Amino acid sequence: MLIGLLLAAFAGMMVALQTIFNNRTDVHMGSWATTTWVLFMGFVASLACSLIFEGSRTFNLQNMQPWYWFSGLIGVGVVICLVLGIKILGPTFSVSVTLTAQLGFALLFDSLGWLGLEKVAFDWKQLAGVIVIVAGIFVFKFGGKKKSAESVQSASTAG
Incomplete structure (x- = not known):
């Protein structure tokens, strides 16, 4: 349980840090360009980590429900809403x-x-x-x- 708590706390810290980075990027690029860049960099990093740690399982999609694939679209909403929310709030x-x-x-x-x-x-x-x-x-x-x-x-x- 302690490891789970530490991982969750670390994730919270990373969300706050990413929010600040996204805000600074938004100032220079605009909201949609920031969202594109953030998600592209996340794709590259997660693909590399997945290939290193999980190998060919990265592409094993047979048992996955197709509606789970929409998670990436939800990620677009998360990033753009946070970037715009920070501008306002x-x-x-x-x-x-x-x-x-x-x-x-x-x-x-x-x-x-x-x-x-x-x-x-x-x-x-x-x-x-x-x-x-x-x-x-x-x-x-x-x-x-x-x-x-x-x-x-x-x-x-x-x-």
Whole structure:
């Protein structure tokens, strides 16, 4: 379990890092060019790793459901939505909303057993956890603005 937790934490760090890199690339290339470049580089890297570690299994598609192949199209949506979301919301808020939506939909898919997942019993405590995270995002994003405005106002009247 510890290795799984470390891998998941590392993945979260890489998502945040990729988001920053994508944002910087977007400034120079545009959103669709960034998405193309990011996914192309990901294709090259994953193909090389797959050939090294899995060899000919890389091309063994006989037992795979054809609708699983659409995962790459979903990846296009992920990258373009994050790139554009960061332009509008900024990196921290955009990633927070993205990860919370990911958690909420994972809970939904697990609870309903959709897309070939083993059905996991729904627990209201899990939903409460997602709601607490959403509340935390609101506090993080909007909690300090009023206080900052008041402190600027009081500083200007004191001087």
